[in-house]
Amino acid sequence: MHSFIHxxxxxxxxxxxxIAYHSSSDDKLKWLSPFDNRSKLAAxxxxxxxxxxxxxxxxxxxYRLFQHDAICSPEIERYxxxxxxxxxxFMQALQYCEVNQVLNWKKPGIHYNRTFQVLITRAAFxxxxxxxxxxxxxxxxxxxxxxxxxxxxxxxxxRIICQQIQNTNNDLFQRCLTDKPSDKLYLLNKxxxxxxxxxxxxxxxxILFQRFAKNCHTLHDFTINILPKYSTFxxxxxxxxxxxxxxxxxxISTIDHDSPLLEIVLKTRLHLQLFSITxxxxxxQLDEANMLTFITYSTT
Numbered sequence: 101m102h103s104f105i106h107x108x109x110x111x112x113x114x115x116x117x118x119i120a121y122h123s124s125s126d127d128k129l130k131w132l133s134p135f136d137n138r139s140k141l142a143a144x145x146x147x148x149x150x151x152x153x154x155x156x157x158x159x160x161x162x163y164r165l166f167q168h169d170a171i172c173s174p175e176i177e178r179y180x181x182x183x184x185x186x187x188x189x190f191m192q193a194l195q196y197c198e199v200n201q202v203l204n205w206k207k208p209g210i211h212y213n214r215t216f217q218v219l220i221t222r223a224a225f226x227x228x229x230x231x232x233x234x235x236x237x238x239x240x241x242x243x244x245x246x247x248x249x250x251x252x253x254x255x256x257x258x259r260i261i262c263q264q265i266q267n268t269n270n271d272l273f274q275r276c277l278t279d280k281p282s283d284k285l286y287l288l289n290k291x292x293x294x295x296x297x298x299x300x301x302x303x304x305x306x307i308l309f310q311r312f313a314k315n316c317h318t319l320h321d322f323t324i325n326i327l328p329k330y331s332t333f334x335x336x337x338x339x340x341x342x343x344x345x346x347x348x349x350x351x352i353s354t355i356d357h358d359s360p361l362l363e364i365v366l367k368t369r370l371h372l373q374l375f376s377i378t379x380x381x382x383x384x385q386l387d388e389a390n391m392l393t394f395i396t397y398s399t400t
Contacts, residue, residue: 130253134193135228143186145229152187153225154234162218165191172197194224195305202306216313219243220305224251242323245333246308250301257334262302264338265347307346317342 134140152158165171165187170179176188196217203212223243226234235244249258312319322336330336337343 131228132251132253135251140186140189140193141228144190144225145231146186148183149187150225150229150231150234154222154238159218162221163214166196166214166217167200171200190225191221194221198304198306199309202310211315212309212313213315213318214313216309216319219319220246220308223247242319242333246312246319249334249337250303250305250308257332257337258303260332260334261338261347264344265302268344268348302347307343310346311340311343 152161161184165180165184168180168188170176170188171191173179176185176192180188199217206212219240220243222238223235223240224247226232226238226240227244227247235241245257248255249261252258311317312322322340326340327333327336330339
């Protein structure tokens with residue numbers, strides 16, 4: 101009798117370990133590749149992995165896996181224990197190899213905080229594993245919105261952002277690219293880079309990381325100071341100079357071989373936009389310096 105009860109407990113534990121995903125496995129998946137892979141999601145969406153991703157007890161492991169060389173390797177099995185293979189696949193799918201490249205090649209004076217990475221990992225896990233209650237439970241609503249922009253099959257915010265990119269760069273492509281400029285515009289339209297169906301995607305995790313993982317430009321700051329001015333997340337991002345310049349930089353890297361002139365124009369526009377931002381920031385420092393000078397002379 102005791103052995104039978106033990107068997108039932110093991111079966112129950114095994115069932116609960118996989119219930120996170122399989123309880124809703126018949127629902128139509130709405131995610132772009134690679135999050136449309138049912139077998140990969142079934143391996144990922146277990147209670148054990150949920151505990152590691154969503155709870156504080158798993159933070160140390162997450163940070164270790166974020167920095168693991170296997171993130172950039174096609175042969176995960178060779179480098180990580182079997183119990184962590186699904187998690188490393190998940191991090192590869194979230195494009196964390198490119199995030200690590202940003203961290204490895206960052207410019208002096210730029211500091212990133214991986215807290216953003218932890219929180220968007222949690223939001224992504226909750227969404228693809230259909231544990232949407234965790235979104236509200238852990239306060240991940242805006243991180244979930246960012247994940248949807250990246251990987252939702254038909255995302256309205258992504259369309260708004262891509263339309264803004266098209267509107268901004270359409271004239272440049274036509275004037276600066278003499279060799280089939282329409283081909284480049286086609287890459288940008290809703291059927292290719294903007295839809296996410298192309299192998300080359302316009303909006304990527306490393307861009308979101310660079311925009312929101314700095315201590316001075318967090319997603320929380322964006323949500324409080326910028327988002328209320330707009331009706332949608334996509335509209336707010338499409339009017340955010342930092343974010344749009346990051347997208348423009350990505351475009352430069354994809355087309356600079358076709359037209360040096362186009363690269364020059366895009367970079368000039370970037371510098372002109374940043375000049376006004378820098379001037380505003382420096383004005384306060386100049387005012388403080390002038391005030392200090394005035395006080396010094398007044399006391400002598």
